[in-house]
Each structure stands twice: as C-alpha cells, then as structure tokens.
Amino acid sequence: MRVTHGRLSAPRSGIRxxxxxxxxxxxxxxxxxxxxxxxxxxxxxxxDVGGISVDAGSLLAAVREGDDTWTVEIGLPALPEEERRALVDVVAAETGRIAALLAGELPYDFVEHAEEAGIELLPFGGELSAGCTCDAYLDPCRHALAVLVQTGWLVDADPLVLFALRGLDRDSLLHALHERASGALSTSGVVDLADDVEVAADAMLRARRLVELMEAGAELPEGLV
Incomplete structure (x- = not known):
C-alpha cells in the first residue's frame, strides 16, 4: 500500500x-x-524534496531545483513472500518487539535475529537503484540522493517505513501477527491485544513529542496534551 509522507524538515539533532x-x-x-x-x-x-511516496520496493518524489522540478524514483528489493512470513515470525518471537516497533524503535537484537533467518532488512548501497528525469549521467544523481537522505529521516523516526519498503507495511504486519496468533487466541482477543499495544505506543510517541517541544521551548499544541 503506497503511503505519501508530507514535506520534511531536517531533524534538529540529526540522525539519532x-x-x-x-x-x-x-x-x-x-x-x-x-x-x-x-x-x-x-x-x-x-x-527541495516534495512529499515522499513509499511503497513496496519503491520511493517516489519530486525535487525542485531553481525553476525546474525533477521526478525521482528509487528502487529497493522487496522481500519475497517466504521471507516476509519469516520476518513476521521474528517479530512475534519475543514479547515487546511489536510494541517497540510501533513506538519508533528497532531493537538491534531483532535485526540480528532477522539476519540469522536469512532476512536483510537494512539496505546496502548496491541495493539502492535510482532514476531521475534530469539529464545527469550518473545514478543516483544529486536529486535522487536528496530523496534518499530525507528517506533516512523517515526511517530514523519510524523503522516501519523500512518494513514498508521491504514489502511489509504496518497494516500488513499487524494483520499477519493477528493471523499467526489466531490458533492460540480468539480473533477478538488478538485484535484487542493489538489495539492495546497501539494505544500504548501512541502514548509513548505523544510523550516523546511533548518532551521534544518542551526542550525546544515551543508552544504545546492542544492535541498533544
């Protein structure tokens, strides 16, 4: 499922x-x-980068340069179905992993266990292909690199963006976890459990955002309080 993220501002503290x-x-x-x-x-x-559209195996964005606007498409191999199922198993293998992911954390041991199962979640440079409507000779060009840099900001804040690029977006992950647990719990019980986790994760994200705003001396929006 393609999801478009709005125009981004550089994180004040850099990549965390x-x-x-x-x-x-x-x-x-x-x-x-x-x-x-x-x-x-x-x-x-x-x-200069517009909204970044994320889908399984691809990124799409427009990049402004002076009076020109270029269209950039980035490719990253999506996981085959068998590896997506194995990745769900790794998420479900330890209590707290889905809560951590929903709260914007990617446990290091989780990635290690995924690699042991033959699943490469984090990309290496050779996996990132790029195309741009500009006339640059080399790919990725500066416009594609700008999109990739901003995508790093998205991944830094929410590792589930990385999952979506690999072919397992947030909704698909939760659905797969529901299906996996259905043999042990009733469907309603699984849904209730997932809902409880999402509520807890949302509270953690709100608390983190409040702390960031307070540290910056910014006015607190009513919706976060």
Whole structure:
C-alpha cells in the first residue's frame, strides 16, 4: 500500500538512531561522486524534496531545483513472500518487539535475529537503484540522493517505513501477527491485544513529542496534551 509522507524538515539533532545511521551509510555507499552527495544533502536540508511516496520496493518524489522540478524514483528489493512470513515470525518471537516497533524503535537484537533467518532488512548501497528525469549521467544523481537522505529521516523516526519498503507495511504486519496468533487466541482477543499495544505506543510517541517541544521551548499544541 503506497503511503505519501508530507514535506520534511531536517531533524534538529540529526540522525539519532543506529538504524538511521545505517541507512545513511548505505546512501554514502550508493553515491558515485562526493560532490553529488554533498549537493544532495544540501538540497535535502534546504527542503527541495516534495512529499515522499513509499511503497513496496519503491520511493517516489519530486525535487525542485531553481525553476525546474525533477521526478525521482528509487528502487529497493522487496522481500519475497517466504521471507516476509519469516520476518513476521521474528517479530512475534519475543514479547515487546511489536510494541517497540510501533513506538519508533528497532531493537538491534531483532535485526540480528532477522539476519540469522536469512532476512536483510537494512539496505546496502548496491541495493539502492535510482532514476531521475534530469539529464545527469550518473545514478543516483544529486536529486535522487536528496530523496534518499530525507528517506533516512523517515526511517530514523519510524523503522516501519523500512518494513514498508521491504514489502511489509504496518497494516500488513499487524494483520499477519493477528493471523499467526489466531490458533492460540480468539480473533477478538488478538485484535484487542493489538489495539492495546497501539494505544500504548501512541502514548509513548505523544510523550516523546511533548518532551521534544518542551526542550525546544515551543508552544504545546492542544492535541498533544
């Protein structure tokens, strides 16, 4: 299911997470020319990238440069069905993993266990393919790199964006967990459990956002209080 994220602003504290930094390393590996990477980072911070559309195996965004606008499409291999099922098993293997993911955390041991099961969740540079409507000779060009840099901000804040790129979006993951647990619990019980987890995760996200706003001295919106 394709989901479009609105225009992003650069995170004040930079990339905070180990998985966000792993994504940025993959972007650095994918870049052929340091000059293009620097230009891409500058364009990302300047806000030249429009809304980023995320789907299984692809990213799509428009990038503004002066009076021109270019369309960028990024490819990342989606997991085959067998590996998606195995990934669901890894999520379900330990209590608290789905709550952590819904709260914007990606446990390191979870990624290790996924790799032991033959599942590569985090990308490496060679997996990131790119196309752009500009006339640059090399791909990824500076526009594609700007999109990749901003996607790193999305992944840093919500690792389920990475799951969606690999072919297992949030709703599909929850549904698969429901199906997996249906042999042990009634369907209503599973749904209630998932709902409780989502409520708890939402409370954690609201608390984190309140702390960030308070530290920045910003006015607190009514919806978060």
């Amino acid at each position: 997470s180990w998985w966000g930094k792993a994504w940025q390393r993959a972007v650095e590996e994918a870049a052929y020319v340091d000059q293009d990477l620097r230009a891409g980072r500058t364009a990302a911070r300047r806000g």
